[in-house]
Amino acid sequence: MKKHLYIIALLSCLLSACDPKPAVFNLQTKNFGPNAVVSIQSSENSETLKAENITNGNQSFKINIPKEGYAILKTQDGEHTTEYYFYLDKGNYTGVLDGKDINTYPLKNVPNKESEEFIDFYxxxxxxxxxxxxxxxxxxxxxxxxxxxxxxxxxxxxxxxxxxxxxxxxxxxxxxxxxxxxxxxxxxxxxxxxxxxxxxxxxxxxxxxxxxxxxxxxxxxxxxxxxxxxxQMMAGSKMPNIEGETPDGKEFDLSVLKKVNLVICWVAYSGKSRKNNQVLVDLYEKYKNKDVEFIGVSFDKNKDSWEKIIKADKLTWPQYSDLLGAKSPNAKNLSNFNATYFFLADKNGTVLSNNDLSLDFVDSEISKHLAGRE
Incomplete structure (x- = not known):
């Protein structure tokens, strides 16, 4: 008899640990277009857990087995997208979702303290x-x-x-x-x-x-x-050493640097990098005789492909790669695994500019530092 009671108690514990109670959303929706959509997404992997057409009325939907964690309530109304953060768990979420008042947080009553913190944040x-x-x-x-x-x-x-x-x-x-x-x-x-x-x-x-x-x-x-x-890549910091070699086997040395240097982190197989190369070739012609150097740092793994694109795109400035791809220390240290990515350094390897430096601003930034303007 005791054995049966133990089994029943164990099953009860297991069932309570796997409580199927859903996350229920009761929203008053209004002022949205005819094809507007509301969705719930996990912040961990951007997985859409639920998507519903917005009805402009009292609207209810649920996630049967909610995955506990930070999540996003997202609305899509034509070209306009709005996101609100909350903490997803089982329980009831109520509020007002107003397409004409997107700056007001929609959730009013929530089942956990983490979501209450978000109400206060908004x-x-x-x-x-x-x-x-x-x-x-x-x-x-x-x-x-x-x-x-x-x-x-x-x-x-x-x-x-x-x-x-x-x-x-x-x-x-x-x-x-x-x-x-x-x-x-x-x-x-x-x-x-x-x-x-x-x-x-x-x-x-x-x-x-x-x-x-x-x-x-x-x-x-x-x-x-x-x-x-x-x-370590902020302006005024010493840039990390560039690992690898040129196609003809020369390692990077600070002696190649000039007054202003544009370091270009790129990959040969990237369409964006190839388009950038077209602009950079013209820009290099403008500055190559003005104490400016370009330094290419490739995150490629295939040497033949890398060399082929250098030749095809007519990249005449120094090029370096350790051919380790995303595992390259260059990828981690220079651009935090971003390619394409640009930053400027002086002749000593001190970073001059890297904060969101896009190709649109490379020309003006080179000109500014070449003239000695801060």
Whole structure:
């Protein structure tokens, strides 16, 4: 008899551990277009866990076996996409999803403290950024209706407000981290913001404000590694050594550097890299006799393909590769595994500029540093 009771108790424990209770979303949806969609995505792998057409009414849907963790509630209405973060677990989520009020967080009642933290994060965000949101909306509307005569001016104004929005986003995360130092949501938010390369010092400051337990978590350690990697490529830092050889077997040496040097991280099989090469060839002709050098660093593995593209694209500046592909120390140390990627260095190998340096700004950045302007 005791044996049967033990089996029943064990089964009861197993069943309770595998509680099939779903995550249920009860939303009032309004002011969306006829083909608008709401979806729930896992932040871990961007897997879509649920997708529903928005009905503009009282709308209910559920995820039968929710995978606990940070998630994204996403709306797609024509060309407009909006994302809201929350913590997915079993239980009831209620709120209002308004297509005309996308800056207001839609979830009002949630089943876990992690999602309650997000409600507070968005409350902080709105209180700190409302005027900015309004100004950006006006600037983007004016860009939408711009004429040929003023479109460049309107685009520049909109870009300035977008950059102010980005700075405000980081300030929002900083305020949240100060209020919730024990929350791992800050790690999630910094990862989603994705500007460790360009806001390295601010990232490190926010990270160091968190409790030690959060810093020592698996995701905390991973983010810190990314921050420190970006930190060594900040302007004023000494660039890491370039590993590998030229096609004719010469190792990299600082003596090849000139006053201003454009380091180009690329791969021969990339269509984007090939298109960039067309622009870079002309740019090199402009600067090659003006104390400027280009340095190509390839993340390729196949030497024949690498050499073939160098010849076909007429890349006459020094080229280096250790032919280790993504396992190359160059990929980790120089560009954090990004290709294509650009940065500038001086004749001593000191980084001059690398923060989100795109091909559009390479010319002006070279010119600026060549003239000695900071």
């Amino acid at each position: 409350r902080l965000k709105n209180s700190m950024s409302k005027t900015l949101f309004d100004s950006l909306a006006i600037a983007e509307h004016e860009l939408d209706v711009a004429t040929k005569e003023n479109i460049v001016e309107k685009a520049q104004i909109a870009d300035r407000w977008r950059e102010k929005k980005n700075q405000s986003e980081l300030e929002n995360i900083e305020a949240f981290a100060k209020k919730y130092p024990k929350s791992t949501a800050t790690i999630f938010l910094l990862n989603r913001f994705g500007r460790a390369d360009s806001e390295t010092r601010k990232y490190l400051s926010i990270f160091k404000s968190l409790d030690e337990e959060v810093q020592e978590s698996k995701k905390g350690k991973k983010l810190l590694a990314e921050i420190m990697q970006a930190n």
